[in-house]
Amino acid sequence: MNRISTDIAIIGGGVIGLAIALRLRADGRDVIVIEPNEPGSGASYGNAGTVADYAIIPVGTPAVLRNFLSLLLDPDSPLAIRTSALPTLFPWLARFAYESLPRRYLKNAGRIAELVSDASSAWTEFAAEIGASHFLSAKGCLYLYHTRKAFQAASADIELRRRHGVSQELLSAGEVLQLEPRLPGVDGGGLFFPQAINLSDPGKVMHLLSSAVQQAGVEFVQASVTAIARERNGVRLVAPPYEVHARTVVIAAGAHSRKLAAQVGDPVQLDTERGYHVEYDMPELPVERPVCPTAHGFYFCPMQDRLRVAGLVELGGLSAPANPRLTQALARNARRFFPELGTPSRIWFGFRPSMPDSVPVIRPSKGGRDIIFAFGHGHIGLTLAPRTARLVSTLLAA
Numbered sequence: 200m201n202r203i204s205t206d207i208a209i210i211g212g213g214v215i216g217l218a219i220a221l222r223l224r225a226d227g228r229d230v231i232v233i234e235p236n237e238p239g240s241g242a243s244y245g246n247a248g249t250v251a252d253y254a255i256i257p258v259g260t261p262a263v264l265r266n267f268l269s270l271l272l273d274p275d276s277p278l279a280i281r282t283s284a285l286p287t288l289f290p291w292l293a294r295f296a297y298e299s300l301p302r303r304y305l306k307n308a309g310r311i312a313e314l315v316s317d318a319s320s321a322w323t324e325f326a327a328e329i330g331a332s333h334f335l336s337a338k339g340c341l342y343l344y345h346t347r348k349a350f351q352a353a354s355a356d357i358e359l360r361r362r363h364g365v366s367q368e369l370l371s372a373g374e375v376l377q378l379e380p381r382l383p384g385v386d387g388g389g390l391f392f393p394q395a396i397n398l399s400d401p402g403k404v405m406h407l408l409s410s411a412v413q414q415a416g417v418e419f420v421q422a423s424v425t426a427i428a429r430e431r432n433g434v435r436l437v438a439p440p441y442e443v444h445a446r447t448v449v450i451a452a453g454a455h456s457r458k459l460a461a462q463v464g465d466p467v468q469l470d471t472e473r474g475y476h477v478e479y480d481m482p483e484l485p486v487e488r489p490v491c492p493t494a495h496g497f498y499f500c501p502m503q504d505r506l507r508v509a510g511l512v513e514l515g516g517l518s519a520p521a522n523p524r525l526t527q528a529l530a531r532n533a534r535r536f537f538p539e540l541g542t543p544s545r546i547w548f549g550f551r552p553s554m555p556d557s558v559p560v561i562r563p564s565k566g567g568r569d570i571i572f573a574f575g576h577g578h579i580g581l582t583l584a585p586r587t588a589r590l591v592s593t594l595l596a597a
C-alpha cells in the first residue's frame with residue numbers, strides 16, 4: 200500500500216467535500232480529498248441548480264404523512280418506492296413518519312430555516328471566489344399551483360415560511376403569465392421567491408470549483424475509502440491502493456456516508472432519495488427561471504443551451520439501476536406544459552443523501568473532533584455547501 204500522511208483528509212469530492220476543502224485550505228490547513236470518480240460528478244452534477252434560500256420545508260410534513268399511500272399509488276406523483284428496498288428502508292421510513300408529525304416538522308423547518316437563511320449571499324461570494332459568477336442567475340424561483348385547492352393546501356407551508364422571514368410573493372394566474380409568458384395558465388396561481396438565485400450549469404460550476412480547490416494546493420487522491428479507524432495519533436483510512444493517515448477526517452461522501460459513520464461507532468439514519476433529470480437541448484428556453492409545478496415535484500431549470508427537468512423522489516437504495524418509469528413520467532409531465540418538447544437529449548439519475556428529518560448532519564462524530572460528519576443534505580446540498588464549509592471550519596478551529 201502507498202502511504203500518505205496529511206493534516207486533513209476529506210472523504211468525498213462532491214460539492215460539500217470540495218467546498219470544505221477550499222475553506223480549510225484558506226484556513227491554512229494541509230488538505231487532501233479522496234474521491235474515486237470525477238470530482239463533482241455525483242448528485243452535485245445532476246441537480247436542479249437552485250440556491251434555495253426559501254426551501255425550509257422538510258420533506259416529511261403532516262400532509263405528506265397523511266397522503267403517503269395515495270402519493271405512492273399515483274403514477275404522476277413525485278414519490279415512488281421500490282418494494283425490493285422496503286425491508287432495508289423500514290427503519291428510515293419509521294423515523295421519517297415520526298419526523299413528519301406536526302411538532303417535529305415545525306422544529307425541523309426551524310433548523311433548516313436557520314441554515315439556508317444566508318444561502319444567496321453566501322453563494323454569490325463563493326461563486327466569485329471560484330470564478331463562477333457568470334453561472335449565477337438572480338431571477339428568483341417560481342412555484343406553480345394547478346388548482347385553487349392545491350394552493351390552499353400549501354397555506355400552512357406559506358405561513359411557516361412567512362414566520363421564518365422567507366421572502367415570497369403570492370401571484371394570481373395572470374401574474375404568473377406576466378412573469379413566464381410561455382407557461383400554460385394555471386388556475387391556482389403561483390408563489391414567487393424573488394431572492395432565490397440559481398446556477399445555469401451545475402456541472403460546469405463543479406469543474407470550476409474542483410479547479411479552484413486544486414489551485415489552492417489541495418491534493419486529490421483517486422480512490423474509494425473502504426475502512427476508517429481511529430489510531431493513537433489520528434485516523435487511519437484504507438483507500439486501496441493507498442493507506443492514509445490523517446490528524447482529522449471529514450466524512451463528506453454524500454449518500455454513501457452511512458457505512459463510514461457506522462465504522463467509527465456513530466451510526467446515523469442516512470439513506471437516499473434517488474432523483475432524476477431529463478434534458479432537452481434547445482437554444483431558446485421556455486422559462487426564464489426555475490419553475491416548479493408543485494403537484495409533479497420537479498423543476499423546469501433553464502440551463503446553458505438546454506432545459507433540464509429535474510426532481511422526483513424514489514426511495515430505492517444505492518444499488519438498483521435507474522427506473523425508466525420515472526424518466527418517462529418526467530418527460531410526459533414536462534410535455535403537459537410544453538408540448539413541443541420531443542425526446543429528451545439525455546437522462547440522468549443520482550442519489551440525494553437524505554436524513555429522515557431533512558436536516559443535514561454537520562457535527563463532530565460522537566468519538567471526538569478528529570472525525571467530522573458533513574453529509575445528509577438531501578434536497579438542499581448545493582444551497583448549503585458554502586454554509587457547511589464555514590460550519591466545519593468553525594468546528595475545527597474550536
Ligand SMILES: Cc1cc2nc3c(=O)[nH]c(=O)nc-3n(C[C@H](O)[C@H](O)[C@H](O)COP(=O)(O)OP(=O)(O)OC[C@H]3O[C@@H](n4cnc5c(N)ncnc54)[C@H](O)[C@@H]3O)c2cc1C
Pocket residue numbers: 210211212213214215216233234235236237238239240241242243244245246247248249250251422423424425451452453454455456473474475476509510511549550551552574575576577578579580581582583
Ligand atoms: C434531481 C436532484 C435535484 C436536486 N436539486 C437541488 C437544488 O436545486 N438545490 C440544492 O441545493 N440541492 C439540490 N439537490 C441536492 C444536491 O444535489 C445534493 O444535496 C448535493 O449534491 C449533495 O452533495 P454531496 O457532496 O454531499 O454528495 P455528492 O455530490 O453525491 O458527492 C459525494 C461524493 O462522495 C464520493 N464517495 C462516495 N463514497 C466514497 C468513498 N467510500 N470514498 C471516497 N469517496 C466517496 C462520491 O463518489 C461522490 O462524488 C438535488 C438532487 C437531485 C438528485
